[in-house]
Amino acid sequence: MNEYDFVKENLKRILFEVGEAKAKYRSSDEKIEVMAVTKTVAPEIVNIAIENGITLLGENRVQEYLGKRDSYDKSARVDFIGHLQTNKVKYIIDSISVIQSVDSLRLAEEINRQSEKIGRVTDVYVEVNIGGEESKSGILPEETEEFIHKMSEYSNIRVCGMMTIPPKTDIEKNFSKMRQLFIDIRGKNIDNNNVCVLSMGMSADYTAAIKHGSNLVRIGSGLFGARKYMEG
Numbered sequence: 001m002n003e004y005d006f007v008k009e010n011l012k013r014i015l016f017e018v019g020e021a022k023a024k025y026r027s028s029d030e031k032i033e034v035m036a037v038t039k040t041v042a043p044e045i046v047n048i049a050i051e052n053g054i055t056l057l058g059e060n061r062v063q064e065y066l067g068k069r070d071s072y073d074k075s076a077r078v079d080f081i082g083h084l085q086t087n088k089v090k091y092i093i094d095s096i097s098v099i100q101s102v103d104s105l106r107l108a109e110e111i112n113r114q115s116e117k118i119g120r121v122t123d124v125y126v127e128v129n130i131g132g133e134e135s136k137s138g139i140l141p142e143e144t145e146e147f148i149h150k151m152s153e154y155s156n157i158r159v160c161g162m163m164t165i166p167p168k169t170d171i172e173k174n175f176s177k178m179r180q181l182f183i184d185i186r187g188k189n190i191d192n193n194n195v196c197v198l199s200m201g202m203s204a205d206y207t208a209a210i211k212h213g214s215n216l217v218r219i220g221s222g223l224f225g226a227r228k229y230m231e232g
């Protein structure tokens, strides 16, 4: 036994459960991506997840990410999923694959500006505050369509999906509401955008999220164990 075998075991269990939920609720041609959320986890442990099949990492904090990124196995893509301050976009723009947490026009504008500077078109997801919670960032559900319309003006960003962290209560109701919003918006084929990823579900609720249409689940503690310090 190796001291990090628990990551391998957890991943095996998660992939099995994702497969079961998919078989039960979804069609066989759909793909569901499993992201490893790395906050507070040492890069050598993250790399064990990559060695065992993880191809997507999720980062919450710019500072922590910058300190760890050179140690990550380069075969995995890295998305940003945390609240992103406008003045920090420039530090991550060249190495992040998708920014999943676009929650304001100001942030979108800055991602567009920094992307233009380095000559890339950055894929982003709109973070939706599906429960309309005061304490949470994200675009309100009723404002999401208009927000994505505005994104069409930015030629260096492309909206490819929607992300949410639902309230802790009424989880399935909120997942279901999110799926409906996703379907409605995807059906509108808004210019220059191709909304096809629904990023929802974490360690406690990923099978329910898959039941309700998620095609990207973000797993932290279920894979790496409980985090040792408070999240900021």
Ligand SMILES: *Cc1c(COP(=O)(O)O)cnc(C)c1O
Pocket (backbone or CB within 6 Å): 037, 039, 060, 081, 082, 165, 202, 203, 204, 218, 219, 220, 221, 222
């Ligand atoms: C921490 C975090 C997760 C993972 O949470 P777990 O409950 O540990 O699986 C997923 N998404 C976001 C945005 C997070 O910040």
